[in-house]
Amino acid sequence: MTQTPAVESGDRSHALAPVESVAQISSVLRDADPSLDPRLAALARRAAADGVVLLRNDGVLPFAADRRIAVFGRAQLDWFAVGYGSGGDVKAPYSWNLLAGLRDVGVQVDDELAAATSAWTAAHRPATSAEWGRWPHHLPEMPVDDELVTTAAARSEDAVVVIGRAAGEARDSLLEPGSYFLTDAESDLLDRVTAAFARTVVVIDAGNVMDLGWLARYGDRIAGVVLAWQGGMEGARAVAAVLAGEIAPSGRLTDTIAATYDDYPSVVGFGDPEATVYAEDVFVGYRYFETFAPDRVLYPFGFGLDYAEFTQRVVRASTDADRIELEVEVANVGTEHSGRQTVQAYVSKPGTALAQPARELAGFAKTSLLAPGQRERLVLSIDLADLASYDDAGTTGHRDCWVLEPGEYRFAVGTDVRRAEPVASITLDEVRVIREAVEAAAPDPAAPFRRMTLERDADGRAVVGWEPVPTATVDRRERVLDDLPTALEPTGDRGIRLDDVAAGTATLDEFVAQLTLDELALLARGDLVMDSPLGTPGNAGVLGGVSASLRTKGVRPVTAADGPSGIRLSSYASLLPSGTALASTWDPALVRELAALHGQEMVRKGADVLLAPGMNLHRNPLCGRNFEYFSEDPLLTGRLAAAVVAGVQSQGVAACPKHFAANNQEAFRTRHDSRVSQRALRELYLRGFELCVREAKPLALMTSYNRVNGVWAHYHHDLVTTVLRAEWGYEGCVITDWWLESAVDPDFPALADNAYRVRAQVDVLMPGGVKTDDGPQAYADDTIVESVARDDGLTLGELQRGARNVLGLVLALAPVIDARATAAASPRRRCATATDASG
Ligand code: BGC
Numbered sequence: 001m002t003q004t005p006a007v008e009s010g011d012r013s014h015a016l017a018p019v020e021s022v023a024q025i026s027s028v029l030r031d032a033d034p035s036l037d038p039r040l041a042a043l044a045r046r047a048a049a050d051g052v053v054l055l056r057n058d059g060v061l062p063f064a065a066d067r068r069i070a071v072f073g074r075a076q077l078d079w080f081a082v083g084y085g086s087g088g089d090v091k092a093p094y095s096w097n098l099l100a101g102l103r104d105v106g107v108q109v110d111d112e113l114a115a116a117t118s119a120w121t122a123a124h125r126p127a128t129s130a131e132w133g134r135w136p137h138h139l140p141e142m143p144v145d146d147e148l149v150t151t152a153a154a155r156s157e158d159a160v161v162v163i164g165r166a167a168g169e170a171r172d173s174l175l176e177p178g179s180y181f182l183t184d185a186e187s188d189l190l191d192r193v194t195a196a197f198a199r200t201v202v203v204i205d206a207g208n209v210m211d212l213g214w215l216a217r218y219g220d221r222i223a224g225v226v227l228a229w230q231g232g233m234e235g236a237r238a239v240a241a242v243l244a245g246e247i248a249p250s251g252r253l254t255d256t257i258a259a260t261y262d263d264y265p266s267v268v269g270f271g272d273p274e275a276t277v278y279a280e281d282v283f284v285g286y287r288y289f290e291t292f293a294p295d296r297v298l299y300p301f302g303f304g305l306d307y308a309e310f311t312q313r314v315v316r317a318s319t320d321a322d323r324i325e326l327e328v329e330v331a332n333v334g335t336e337h338s339g340r341q342t343v344q345a346y347v348s349k350p351g352t353a354l355a356q357p358a359r360e361l362a363g364f365a366k367t368s369l370l371a372p373g374q375r376e377r378l379v380l381s382i383d384l385a386d387l388a389s390y391d392d393a394g395t396t397g398h399r400d401c402w403v404l405e406p407g408e409y410r411f412a413v414g415t416d417v418r419r420a421e422p423v424a425s426i427t428l429d430e431v432r433v434i435r436e437a438v439e440a441a442a443p444d445p446a447a448p449f450r451r452m453t454l455e456r457d458a459d460g461r462a463v464v465g466w467e468p469v470p471t472a473t474v475d476r477r478e479r480v481l482d483d484l485p486t487a488l489e490p491t492g493d494r495g496i497r498l499d500d501v502a503a504g505t506a507t508l509d510e511f512v513a514q515l516t517l518d519e520l521a522l523l524a525r526g527d528l529v530m531d532s533p534l535g536t537p538g539n540a541g542v543l544g545g546v547s548a549s550l551r552t553k554g555v556r557p558v559t560a561a562d563g564p565s566g567i568r569l570s571s572y573a574s575l576l577p578s579g580t581a582l583a584s585t586w587d588p589a590l591v592r593e594l595a596a597l598h599g600q601e602m603v604r605k606g607a608d609v610l611l612a613p614g615m616n617l618h619r620n621p622l623c624g625r626n627f628e629y630f631s632e633d634p635l636l637t638g639r640l641a642a643a644v645v646a647g648v649q650s651q652g653v654a655a656c657p658k659h660f661a662a663n664n665q666e667a668f669r670t671r672h673d674s675r676v677s678q679r680a681l682r683e684l685y686l687r688g689f690e691l692c693v694r695e696a697k698p699l700a701l702m703t704s705y706n707r708v709n710g711v712w713a714h715y716h717h718d719l720v721t722t723v724l725r726a727e728w729g730y731e732g733c734v735i736t737d738w739w740l741e742s743a744v745d746p747d748f749p750a751l752a753d754n755a756y757r758v759r760a761q762v763d764v765l766m767p768g769g770v771k772t773d774d775g776p777q778a779y780a781d782d783t784i785v786e787s788v789a790r791d792d793g794l795t796l797g798e799l800q801r802g803a804r805n806v807l808g809l810v811l812a813l814a815p816v817i818d819a820r821a822t823a824a825a826s827p828r829r830r831c832a833t834a835t836d837a838s839g
Contacts, residue, residue: 018079018236019094021104032093033572035604040574040597041234046247047594048231048238048577050340051584053251054305056215056225060158060199062245062307062337063107070110070156071099072149072193073186074121074142075164075205079236082565082578083207084135085169086540087614087628090566092575095233098162098203101240113152117142133170138178141185144192153196158223160201160243161193167207167230167627172271172666175261180211180622190218199223203239205230207578207627209255209618212298227251229581230627232565233574245307248369250340251584252304252416254631255618256286256297263289263296265452266620266664273668278676281451281469282683284619285632286417287357291454291462294418301633302361302416304584308332308339308370314413315377317424324382324411324426330367331375342366342586343413345380346420347387350407350428353395354679355454358462359417361635362387366587384409384426388434392442392678393470396431400439402682404432437727440718442472442678444710451677469677472709477747480717480759483726487797488513498554502811511553512800512807520799521784522547523806524758525768527557528778530738531570532767535559536606538570541767543735544810556810556817560656560700560735560766561607564614564628567598569605574598579614579640583630588643595647595655602653606820608813609654609700613644615688616663616704624666634684638691645696652816654809657692659704659737661685661719670741673707681708686723693728699809700733703762705741714740717760725761733809735764739771748792755787755794763802 019025029036054061063069079097082088099118102109120142130136153159163186167173177183182190194200201224204210215222226249228239241247258264265280265288280288286301309332316327330341343366346359363380370376387409388402396403408427414420443449448471455465491513500506515523526543527534534557535542545555562568566575576582576598582591602610614628615637623629630637645655662674662685676685692698703713703720713719714736724730736757745751745759754765770777787793 018097018100020100025094028094036093036572036574037597037601040594040601043594043597044232044574044576045234045238047585047590048235048581049242049247050587050590051229051231051251051577051581052239052242052249053227053253053584054224054249055227055299055303056222057305058199058220058223060201060223061243063158063243065106067158068108068110068156069102069158069160070113070152070197071102071160071162072113072117072144072189073162073164074117074139075162077118077121078125078139078164080164080166080205080207080230081232081235082230082575083167083169083625083627084130085625086562086568086611087169087564087578087625089562090568090575091570091572092233092566093572095575096235096237098205098236098240101237102243104237105240105244105246107240107244110152110156112155113148116148133168135168135171136166137173138165138183141183141189143185144189146192149192149196158199158201159193159197160203161190162203162205165204165206165208165210168624170624170666170669172624173208173210173622175622180261182211182214187214194218194221201226201243203228203243207580208623209257209621209626211261212257213260229578229584231577231581235577235581245337248307248337248339249304250306250342250366252302252342252586253299254301254580254583254633254636255621256289256301256632257299258289259296259298261621263293264620270620270622271665271667273672275447275673275675276665277449278619278674278680279449279451281453281677281680282355283357283452284617284684287360290417291358292464300416300418302344303418306339306341307337308372309334310339310341312341312343312413312415314423317411319424319426322384324384324424326380326411326413326423327377328380328413329375329377330370332370332372335372338369338371340367340369342415343378343380344416344420345382346412346417348410348412349387349389350405350409351454352405352407354389354391354405356389359412359420361417361633362411364586364636385434390437390679390682398431398433400437401433402435402437404428404434406430438722439472439474439678440722441681441709441716442474443469443675445471447675447710449675476717479722480747483721484795485797485801487795488800490796498807498811498814502814508804508807512803515803517785517788517799519547519550520803522550523803524754524763524784524799525765525780527767528769528780530767536561536569538568540568540611541738543764543766544806546768555807556814558608558810558813558817559606560609560611562611564612567602567605567607567610569607571605573605574601578627579630580627583636583640586636588639591640592643592647595644596650599648599651599653602648603651603816607653608817609656609809610648611656611658611702613641613655613657614659615641615657615692616659617685617688619664623664634687635691637688641688641692642696645692645698649696649699652813654699654813656700656702656735657689657698658702659713660689660701660724661704661713662708663704663706670705671707673710675709690728693724693730698732699812700735701730702735702737705737712741712743714762715743715745715756715760721761731805731808733764733805734762735766736762738766739769739776740765750790750792751787751794753781753783755783758784758794758798758802761802761805763805
């Protein structure tokens with residue numbers, strides 16, 4: 001079934017007319033919505049700029065003030081500020097394009113060329129709305145002939161060619177021209193421009209990594225390459241500031257850029273309708289390339305150039321049995337430019353019993369802005385326990401444990417995974433068990449596969465080997481039955497309101513014990529439709545007080561709104577840098593600050609739960625939603641996600657990290673099965689979530705659409721109850737991604753659909769209606785209530801447990817929701833609105 005959310009459109013008409021000057025912004029903001037905070041826009045610009053990755057620069061950048069620049073490529077005007085779908089569909093008050101941004105920052109652009117490009121682009125602009133999931137991958141390029149290019153070359157010194165690539169939910173990139181590859185028109189443009197200009201700078205405005213193998217064709221005629229990502233409404237202006245040298249580029253790659261697509265270890269089976277075997281196991285991204293194929297890398301993980309010239313020196317490396325502390329002094333030894341350096345620490349593990357990647361990111365830190373001559377000391381503190389590996393096969397003698405193998409842990413420090421020099425090591429004499437866990441979410445014995453492992457050839461070189469993946473041995477039925485919660489004795493309505501719980505005059509259990517079966521079932525689903533009338537207009541859904549009886553008891557309706565790059569409601573909201581752009585800053589402190597202002601905007605706009613951050617790993621560069629996600633690395637992902645959650649939640653509203661777990665392709669996303677070893681799950685796909693949950697305690701969390709080792713994530717007792725809640729101690733509210741796939745619980749045939757889900761402790765179906773072959777329907781199924789009466793059906797205790805999780809979220813949000821209600825009811829506010837309207 002095609003998913004057709006009620007409030008999605010892909011319509012970007014509100015953002016198509018770009019602002020052309022900073023002066024214009026204040027009037028645009030005033031007209032659009034005076035409550036939009038210019039400080040958020042300013043910080044978004046800084047974050048977008050700090051995420052710009054400079055891949056090549058022969059000295060052409062920053063552009064000297066006296067040089068005239070010919071800018072080619074329609075994307076300078078039709079700039080992709082964000083990807084499509086729930087993560088991008090924000091009603092932005094304005095959006096910069098690159099041409100306006102360059103002019104704003106004082107770059108002398110070739111106006112004649114700009115006029116020609118503007119005229120052509122305006123005449124060839126496609127319809128503004130795109131059908132859900134059928135977004136364009138690119139927009140056709142303006143054809144150029146030699147005359148246009150050579151006359152432009154006569155007027156200008158240097159050229160910029162802008163390549164634009166969209167990204168979007170429900171649509172992966174394709175191995176086709178215009179998507180992962182250049183189109184003929186783009187190649188032709190590059191051919192002609194690089195022939196006519198001595199120096200060309202390529203700016204890539206893309207949500208996801210695209211093929212860059214073509215750069216080699218042009219040799220040093222391409223003098224600069226800038227990965228702009230999609231930086232939101234201020235993104236193009238931020239890129240312009242970097243090109244002009246007003247802001248120093250300091251972004252670093254969060255993914256490896258390989259020589260060709262086929263070099264990635266995840267290509268086999270990507271996009272399959274039924275199942276994808278994650279055969280590369282823990283060798284994702286740089287973990288694979290640095291171990292087995294270093295020569296297949298165009299740009300390594302962590303890479304990015306600066307205008308400034310830095311040195312760095314480890315001034316102290318202190319180790320004890322549990323940790324290593326590295327103090328690194330970074331100096332800007334250049335004379336012209338300021339800049340920020342990111343210091344990265346990598347660990348090489350012994351790999352005596354477990355196959356280990358050559359290097360793994362173990363810590364990182366970024367300097368402040370250093371002027372020429374300035375230096376700064378950074379301290380990277382790494383707990384050995386955080387470097388433990390998950391032994392899912394018992395090779396170390398400790399099956400289902402997090403372990404540190406005996407041997408030497410070597411640490412290297414540098415500016416990317418490749419350029420990191422050994423600085424210290426710690427040797428463990430014997431295996432150390434860091435944490436005991438239990439087998440969970442293991443591959444199905446009925447679908448075994450072989451996973452990548454590391455072998456050595458006769459010369460000791462790492463070569464790819466294969467071994468059978470350990471499959472599940474646990475009896476899930478028994479596990480669930482052993483863990484059923486005891487029910488609270490139902491008391492009937494004692495007049496306890498949720499406010500009494502907030503005030504401490506009653507306990508949450510006393511409140512829950514009063515609820516009827518119907519009320520418990522209502523708490524287990526959201527309101528039936530997107531854009532629920534119970535919430536702020538344009539919401540993605542509402543949960544909590546979805547019935548009059550619940551509201552009478554003080555259960556407030558909670559508004560959930562997308563998403564990672566801004567608040568997706570009917571009203572205007574700030575369009576912020578996409579996940580990859582933010583992650584490329586390698587700056588959790590900056591991201592937290594931005595998220596705090598974002599949280600303030602949520603309070604003003606009436607969004608209680610932000611359906612963000614998106615934090616699935618970039619397993620394959622074609623995944624359509626990579627733009628929303630952060631990186632191929634779980635540490636970077638986890639730290640960035642924790643920063644978003646902490647920032648948002650510092651304002652009294654909630655974040656909802658998503659999609660738990662292993663949502664790494666968009667094709668067939670509601671049915672395909674991610675088949676993955678427990679070890680890869682624990683160390684990579686769950687690791688970011690674990691870091692985020694432990695560090696920032698998100699109030700909500702969203703499951704994914706896909707299956708994980710045969711079980712849909714929204715039914716996954718092992719993922720949600722065994723790992724997330726029991727092992728990590730998560731106490732928040734777990735919600736589905738929008739709707740669920742109908743299924744009967746194989747271990748408890750009395751349970752189907754929502755009853756099956758509640759048993760997993762996925763608390764709330766969002767929104768609350770039923771998904772049929774004709775699309776989402778605004779009625780609820782009866783599976784929960786019906787199942788309670790059956791043998792082996794849901795127990796009252798399970799429903800009460802879920803209700804507690806939901807009510808915990810409502811309680812946490814009540815102050816913000818109440819303040820909003822008070823403000824809306826205040827006579828002063830009503831009066832001001834009336835005056836505004838008449839004026
Ligand atoms: C997406 C979620 C999003 C939800 C609500 C789904 O299509 O996968 O990420 O939060 O819609 O808009």
